Amino acid sequence: MEKTPARLRRVPSRLLGLAAAQADRVVNSGFAELDARKWHYSALVALHDSGPASQAELSDRTGIYRSDLVAVINELAERGLVERTPDPDDRRRNVISLTEAGREQFVRLEAALVAMHEELLAPLTEAEREQLIDLLVKLVFPQ
Amino acid sequence: MEKTPARLRRVPSRLLGLAAAQADRVVNSGFAELDARKWHYSALVALHDSGPASQAELSDRTGIYRSDLVAVINELAERGLVERTPDPDDRRRNVISLTEAGREQFVRLEAALVAMHEELLAPLTEAEREQLIDLLVKLVFPQ
DNA sequence: GCTATTGCGTTAGTGGCACTAACGATGTAA
DNA sequence: TTACATCGTTAGTGCCACTAACGCAATAGC
Numbered sequence: 001m002e003k004t005p006a007r008l009r010r011v012p013s014r015l016l017g018l019a020a021a022q023a024d025r026v027v028n029s030g031f032a033e034l035d036a037r038k039w040h041y042s043a044l045v046a047l048h049d050s051g052p053a054s055q056a057e058l059s060d061r062t063g064i065y066r067s068d069l070v071a072v073i074n075e076l077a078e079r080g081l082v083e084r085t086p087d088p089d090d091r092r093r094n095v096i097s098l099t100e101a102g103r104e105q106f107v108r109l110e111a112a113l114v115a116m117h118e119e120l121l122a123p124l125t126e127a128e129r130e131q132l133i134d135l136l137v138k139l140v141f142p143q
Numbered sequence: 144m145e146k147t148p149a150r151l152r153r154v155p156s157r158l159l160g161l162a163a164a165q166a167d168r169v170v171n172s173g174f175a176e177l178d179a180r181k182w183h184y185s186a187l188v189a190l191h192d193s194g195p196a197s198q199a200e201l202s203d204r205t206g207i208y209r210s211d212l213v214a215v216i217n218e219l220a221e222r223g224l225v226e227r228t229p230d231p232d233d234r235r236r237n238v239i240s241l242t243e244a245g246r247e248q249f250v251r252l253e254a255a256l257v258a259m260h261e262e263l264l265a266p267l268t269e270a271e272r273e274q275l276i277d278l279l280v281k282l283v284f285p286q
Numbered sequence: 287g288c289t290a291t292t293g294c295g296t297t298a299g300t301g302g303c304a305c306t307a308a309c310g311a312t313g314t315a316a
Numbered sequence: 317t318t319a320c321a322t323c324g325t326t327a328g329t330g331c332c333a334c335t336a337a338c339g340c341a342a343t344a345g346c
Binding site for chain 1: 146164166260282283
């Protein structure tokens with residue numbers, strides 16, 4: 001990409017794709033060291049900050065599709081980080097709740113993520129990082 | 144994603160992923176109407192702005208992997224937008240060059256892309272768009 | 287001139303992510 | 317009770333970034 005035409009270098013959609021790929025590389029490899037991936041983190045955050053939930057509600061909280069969430073919960077349950085128990089009040093539902101191990105893993109992932117962002121955002125100053133986040137929030141969650 | 148925990152909403156790597164997905168949706172569907180996809184655009188820009196090139200050099204200019212470029216050139220050639228001719232000076236190489244139809248398609252894609260970005264970046268002011276682009280450039284092409 | 291290395295285009299395949307379709311089972315409303 | 321909606325689940329699609337390995341052609345070192 002050395003000789004990339006100048007025109008191409010400032011195409012916003014392309015920049016977003018490249019930046020996201022870069023972020024994915026950092027985050028995937030960082031989480032992999034902790035036997036996790038980013039969806040695990042999303043689910044653990046949602047459970048930690050808003051308490052136990054059905055899979056449907058967890059999907060709503062995290063933006064992970066119901067269909068993909070099945071595998072995520074499977075993986076988290078295998079590792080003993082969450083528990084999947086049938087909801088007695090509604091037999092269609094599972095209640096997903098954090099275990100103690102899950103809470104510990106959450107703390108580890110949170111710390112790892114801070115380090116990863118330090119690496120990812122290294123070219124930006126603190127003020128620029130805030131700016132970028134604000135702009136992205138505006139873009140992704142408009143209004 | 145209504146009840147997404149506040150903590151999750153400002154994770155930079157996540158925001159970049161969401162923004163890129165949003166951009167991909169807009170750009171894929173927009174280019175699809177012109178029987179193209181974003182890689183076609185990248186290749187056409189590179190050929191238009193820097194002239195004919197081998198596939199290897201085109202890969203370098205666009206950031207598209209050599210292996211993926213094969214299909215892109217196939218698709219462009221099928222549509223009569225580029226020509227793939229053996230390089231007489233180096234029989235390992237193909238020289239890829241724009242056809243007249245390719246130049247016309249490039250103009251169409253360029254115009255379509257402007258409209259797509261208008262849609263994608265609608266929540267941002269002109270100044271904010273410039274800011275975002277500058278920050279992403281800094282992030283993606285540091286130094 | 288021969289050989290080893292490097293570069294070329296190509297094929298095949300991987301894994302993550304976003305997303306759709308359809309299913310059986312269970313709940314809720316008309 | 318019949319119709320409809322929701323739940324978790326399975327399967328599958330398409331794009332993207334990336335890797336591995338191939339045969340062939342060119343080049344560099346001896």
